[in-house]
Amino acid sequence: MHELSIARQLLTVADREAKLHGWSVVESVTVSVGLLSDIEPTALDFAFGGARSLYTGFEQCNLAIMHQPATAHCPSCVWHGELTELRFDCPRCGKRGLRVDASSEVTITAMTVGD
Numbered sequence: 001m002h003e004l005s006i007a008r009q010l011l012t013v014a015d016r017e018a019k020l021h022g023w024s025v026v027e028s029v030t031v032s033v034g035l036l037s038d039i040e041p042t043a044l045d046f047a048f049g050g051a052r053s054l055y056t057g058f059e060q061c062n063l064a065i066m067h068q069p070a071t072a073h074c075p076s077c078v079w080h081g082e083l084t085e086l087r088f089d090c091p092r093c094g095k096r097g098l099r100v101d102a103s104s105e106v107t108i109t110a111m112t113v114g115d
């Protein structure tokens with residue numbers, strides 16, 4: 001399962017970061033998910049909930065998933081703007097062939113720590 005390996009990678013990175021800073025309890029991890037990452041947020045949340053107990057200090061950690069918007073431009077009408085969901089037809093002229101500059105990355109953007 002794709003999301004499980006991503007959840008483990010995120011926890012490994014967050015765990016390394018927490019140890020580096022001497023944080024004993026991590027309350028939440030916020031991740032930014034690119035539009036092309038092909039991640040199912042509920043599946044990722046579920047996988048994270050299952051894997052977090054393997055990491056000391058993460059037993060009660062919550063995962064917050066933010067969607068990273070993508071920019072796009074239309075070669076037909078020169079529209080340029082931001083997309084919050086993936087599409088390939090232009091929002092202005094309706095023609096297909098929208099050039100989408102979306103990320104496929106999942107990155108940790110914030111961590112909340114306890115004491």
Ligand SMILES: [Zn+2]
Binds near residue numbers: 077091095
């Ligand atoms: Zn257009």
